[in-house]
Every structure is written in structure tokens, then in C-alpha cells.
Amino acid sequence: MTIYRSTIQLLRIPFSINLLPIFLFAFYSCGENIHTWKAALVFILIHFVFYPASNAYNSFMDADTSSIAGIKNPPAPTKQLYQASVLLDIVGLSLSLLISLPFFAINFILMLLSRAYSYRGIRLKKYAVLSFIMVAFAQGGLSFYNMFIGIQGLDYFPALTIDLALKVAVASLFVGAIYPITQVYQHEEDEKQGDQTMSMLLGVRGTFVFSGFLFLLANVCLYFILTTSAFLIFEAFMIFPAGFFIFWAYQCFKDPLKANFKSTMRMAMSASIAMILGFAVIILTT
Secondary structure: OOOOHHHHHHOOHHHHHHHHHHHHHHHHHOOOOOOHHHHHHHHHHHHHHHHHHHHHHHHHHHOOOOOEOOEOOOOOOOHHHHHHHHHHHHHHHHHHOOOOHHHHHHHHHHHHHHHHHHOOOOOHHHOHHHHHHHHHHHHHHHHHHHHHHHHHOOOOOOOOOHHHHHHHHHHHHHHHHHHHHOOOOOHHHHHHHOOOOHHHHHHHHHHHHHHHHHHHHHHHHHHOOOOHHHHHHHHHHHHHHHHHHHHHHHHHHHOHHHOOHHHHHHHHHHHHHHHHHHHHHHHHHO
């Protein structure tokens, strides 16, 4: 069977880098309790199976004609893209059983939420606040908790201690901070689709204020989680994306047209890379 180039492109595998900070945060949070081969399998499943499957299904349902996250000019989706999303989810869920039943169960829930987000019969994307809460928690806190289980190979659901609950909250806040920013240039396209996003609800200025507040709150919470040296390392890496965010916000306040695809991708990638480097250095030095 011929694999269409559009199918590979719409899996948006390179964009999976945006979930890598959550994985590294979970890896760090596991301390010495790392199950090596299971941690490696978690990494592969999340970034190269489940996340691309979700992207594929979303692209198939949306059939976007304008820029989407990671692709400036998306190709038209085909039936093969839908088939690829189903196949990837089946493979991912099957391999999840090698890690643990709790890991499998949460991945199954995340798959259902991803489908409900895009599926025309439910379409959580139509509801700004509901979809925001779902994405922030599912891709943030619940994904962190899932990876925390998988990296250790736990066969039970660990209790939410104050420390673990705070880490779940931080992961949700970071995703919640970047998610509306990725929608800030898509208002016209989302309106055509009949969706109402958090960014549409807040407006361009409101989006920057809201995302900035959540980002600041996430960093404040990190202060109570990380050691002083680890916190300072992380914040050092966040100086550049924070500066770019403030500069870009200033530009958009003067001219809303500056809230475009190019700047959005720069913001998303700079924040992700900074967090990846920050957590990587913390893991290697602590």
C-alpha cells in the first residue's frame, strides 16, 4: 500500500516535541525509581504513537485549509490518515499493556478525550472553556501522571500526595499557558469550523494576559517543587522565551495582525526547547 506524503505530514511528528517537557518533568519526578526499558517505551509511545495519532484524527476531522500547529500549508487529509490514526492507537494501546494496566487505562481515556475533542458528533472544540480545561488537564496533568506511572512501571494508581498533586497542577498550567497562544492566529478558521476557542473568547490581548498569568503561576508553583539550584537552572533557560513573549505581546497589542502563524510557532518552539533544556540539565546535574 502506498503511504501518502500528506499522511506522514499530518501526523505532525516533529510537533510532538511540545510534550517532551512533560515527559522530562515526569522523569525527574520519579527520582531513582526509573524502570529503564519501560521509560524508553513510554517515551516512544507518547511522542511517536499516541500524539501523532491524535494529530492525525484531529486533522482528518477538521480538514483545515489554513495554517495549523506545525504546518503552514496543510495538505488535504485522506481516508488513509484516519486509518493511520486508528492503527496507531491500536498499536499504542497494545504496547501499553507491556508497561502496566494503569498506564493502559489512562492512555485509553486520553484517546477517548482526544476523539471527543475533534469528533463532529461531540466536538468539544465548540466550547471554549470546556475544551481549554480538557486540553490543559489531559495533555498536561493527566499525561504527566500517566508518564509518572509508566516510567516507574507501576501496576497501581499512586495516591495524589501534596507534592504529586502540585506537579500535576504545574503540568496543567504549562499546557494551559501555551494552548490559547497556539490558537491566537486561527480565529477566522475556527469560526468557519463553527468552533469557539479560548483565544476567540478572550481576544488577542486577553489571550496574552491569560497565558502570561498561567505561565507565571506555573513558575511560582515550581519554586515549591524544585530545589533552589534546580529552580534557578530552569528559570535561567526561561529568560529568552519569557522575553520573546513580552516583546511579541507588545507588538500584538499595537497591531493584532502580528498574532500570526510564524510568531506563534516561534513562541511555542522556543518555550518547549527552553523547558526541555532546563529539565534536561536539572536531570543531569541533580
